[in-house]
Amino acid sequence: MKKNLKFYIVLYLAKLSRIALKLIGRDATYFPGKLAVTLCPDFLGRIDKPKTIIGVTGTNGKTTVCNMIEDVLKENGYEFIDNHLGSNINSGLATALIEGATLLGKQKKELAVFEIDERSSVKIYPYITPTYLVCTNLFRDSLKRNAHTEFISSILSNNIPSQTTLILNGDDLIVSNLSPNNNRIYFGIDRLKTDTDKCENIVRDITVCPKCDSKLEYDFVRYNHIGRAHCIKCNFQSPKINYEVTNIDFEKMQMTIKSKSEEKYDLINNNIINIYNMLATITVLKELGLNQEQINPILKKQKIVDTRYSKEKEGNIEIITQLAKGMNPIACSRAFDYVRKEEGNKAVFILLDDLHEAANSSENIAWHYDTDYEFLNSESIKQILTGGARYLDTYVRLQIAQIPKEKIVHQREETTLVDKLNLKGIDKIFILHDLYSIDLKNQLKKKVKDKILEQNKQTEN
Amino acid sequence: MDKKIEILFPEFCNLYGDISNMKYLHKCIPKANFIETNFNDEPAFVTQKVDLIYMGPMTEKTQEKVIEKLKPYKQRIEQLIEENTVFLITGNAGEIFGKYIENEDGSKIEALGIFETYAKRNMMHRHNSNFIGKYEEIEIVGFKSQFTLGYGDNQKNYFAEVEKGIGLNEQSKLEGIKKNNFISTYVIGPILILNPEFTKKILEKIGIEEPKLALEEDLKNAYVQRLKELKSL
Numbered sequence A: 001m002k003k004n005l006k007f008y009i010v011l012y013l014a015k016l017s018r019i020a021l022k023l024i025g026r027d028a029t030y031f032p033g034k035l036a037v038t039l040c041p042d043f044l045g046r047i048d049k050p051k052t053i054i055g056v057t058g059t060n061g062k063t064t065v066c067n068m069i070e071d072v073l074k075e076n077g078y079e080f081i082d083n084h085l086g087s088n089i090n091s092g093l094a095t096a097l098i099e100g101a102t103l104l105g106k107q108k109k110e111l112a113v114f115e116i117d118e119r120s121s122v123k124i125y126p127y128i129t130p131t132y133l134v135c136t137n138l139f140r141d142s143l144k145r146n147a148h149t150e151f152i153s154s155i156l157s158n159n160i161p162s163q164t165t166l167i168l169n170g171d172d173l174i175v176s177n178l179s180p181n182n183n184r185i186y187f188g189i190d191r192l193k194t195d196t197d198k199c200e201n202i203v204r205d206i207t208v209c210p211k212c213d214s215k216l217e218y219d220f221v222r223y224n225h226i227g228r229a230h231c232i233k234c235n236f237q238s239p240k241i242n243y244e245v246t247n248i249d250f251e252k253m254q255m256t257i258k259s260k261s262e263e264k265y266d267l268i269n270n271n272i273i274n275i276y277n278m279l280a281t282i283t284v285l286k287e288l289g290l291n292q293e294q295i296n297p298i299l300k301k302q303k304i305v306d307t308r309y310s311k312e313k314e315g316n317i318e319i320i321t322q323l324a325k326g327m328n329p330i331a332c333s334r335a336f337d338y339v340r341k342e343e344g345n346k347a348v349f350i351l352l353d354d355l356h357e358a359a360n361s362s363e364n365i366a367w368h369y370d371t372d373y374e375f376l377n378s379e380s381i382k383q384i385l386t387g388g389a390r391y392l393d394t395y396v397r398l399q400i401a402q403i404p405k406e407k408i409v410h411q412r413e414e415t416t417l418v419d420k421l422n423l424k425g426i427d428k429i430f431i432l433h434d435l436y437s438i439d440l441k442n443q444l445k446k447k448v449k450d451k452i453l454e455q456n457k458q459t460e461n
Numbered sequence B: 001m002d003k004k005i006e007i008l009f010p011e012f013c014n015l016y017g018d019i020s021n022m023k024y025l026h027k028c029i030p031k032a033n034f035i036e037t038n039f040n041d042e043p044a045f046v047t048q049k050v051d052l053i054y055m056g057p058m059t060e061k062t063q064e065k066v067i068e069k070l071k072p073y074k075q076r077i078e079q080l081i082e083e084n085t086v087f088l089i090t091g092n093a094g095e096i097f098g099k100y101i102e103n104e105d106g107s108k109i110e111a112l113g114i115f116e117t118y119a120k121r122n123m124m125h126r127h128n129s130n131f132i133g134k135y136e137e138i139e140i141v142g143f144k145s146q147f148t149l150g151y152g153d154n155q156k157n158y159f160a161e162v163e164k165g166i167g168l169n170e171q172s173k174l175e176g177i178k179k180n181n182f183i184s185t186y187v188i189g190p191i192l193i194l195n196p197e198f199t200k201k202i203l204e205k206i207g208i209e210e211p212k213l214a215l216e217e218d219l220k221n222a223y224v225q226r227l228k229e230l231k232s233l
């Protein structure tokens, strides 16, 4: 697409708006791109793009994967543009490209790392051809926005440019079937001890063969539709994995990845979700030409940001906070599964209300019933405390999961939940929270710490 | 006699947590026989008497498959509706029983044609809304989230009169279809859990006298709160 006069005018306006916003100390990560795509809808097509573009998409993990890719690249002296401060829709990408462009609309850097919202495919891929596009996974997400995985996978397949090399989660049969004619590289994790033959989750979005509609037989199930399967009638099966984790040593916190050779990488933590995120990151970086020595030392230094996960010990009790995006049933189910599989006696705070929805409307709570609250029905979970606008709904949901009333504390006011926390015999306290409830999480965490300190003082006296 | 409940194609028709309606119903009537009919099986209603037939929302491709699957049983379904069998059909599953589903390009997928209503898809524009509607003396609460809107005449056989939100489409104030004991509604999610009085009605319809609900007290508290909230919007 050519740069016409209109394009240049819009580019200058957007650049000026960015300077003006910065001068008055305002956030300039959103408006310039929004202005550009509003005034010139094909702006993304007209502006120059860096030679190499890494795109990252998928329901869960795209922000984490982008951050990891960017950190490794930065430490290795790569220069690139990215949208990590802005949005992951077309206007966010436009802002990054405007910032990276000269006044003639030429890009100053040769590399870009973009997080791309799945739903925005229609507005992005007609204009931007990622060199590599990573897809982490495709799950049910906000049903109001994303409906179902068939919808999301079809907009991806219908819009991903044919020249893009796909880097796909081979353990996700919905992801591995995206744009079947594109060049593709698969990453995956070989069967683990914790994998099962049967699906324990409520939701499994691919149960029949996409080729012939016959039943799919799962060789093993990790969670939901993650696992490996084959069709009972035709030759359809999980793909051959190019970058495969063949062994995870949780004691040494190391994994072995087999591609052309075998290499060891250090794990950041033991959560399977994070291992997938690391594996996706390593796969794209290796394809870009980096080697283990360039990747591992930086990845192992990575800290999962506090807003996603934190662990602290107060006295004998561990306090763990974990992001569990509300309205995202799989993210919440993973968090619940993580809690139940941790050792020791546990108390769990659940703060999953979408505060925005809570303020403006009655939240559509259908997603609670796609979420495996049943995982919280565990002998080792001694108390569940839930608050917020939807506390009555959560109370019902927990009981439908057969969790006895006696274990549940439910009330509107969140922070005073701590008053009802019973610390007796508890080894770990989990605070599961939404993206929107970071402040609340911090308040609660502080109150929990104070309560433990107070109790320890009393026992000392 | 223990009641028979048939869940049609739960491996496909399970979006938006709707299948929880049947899990909850099972808690209310633990002795009932819940038959899960998979897509490759013959539906139980073809050869036996069932007390309730349930089908939940599904993807657009699945709708086409389900229409083909049920076409041979159209007459049987009509007969069951005439004989007052209870049907609970949620979300876009209701479109299967209408005249057709129209795509954006104007092409039509012919449906069972048991009712006069039809649907139009708009895949890039999803409708989301809250819902309050009156069914008999009960105020039904819930949500809609859908790619389609319904059209056609349901004046003589609507399910609920809209108090808040939309009916078949943005201009309509009449929601869903009700003929004898056949009920279909675009309201999705755990409708039976959200609406305890409606659930009792359904249980009465399948012949349970003075039905008792599981967790009745807690469901009612949540219902009262939601109704208040929705009305205040």
Ligand SMILES: [Zn+2]
Pocket: A209, A210, A211, A212, A213, A214, A231, A232, A233, A234, A235, A236
């Ligand atoms: Zn097959």
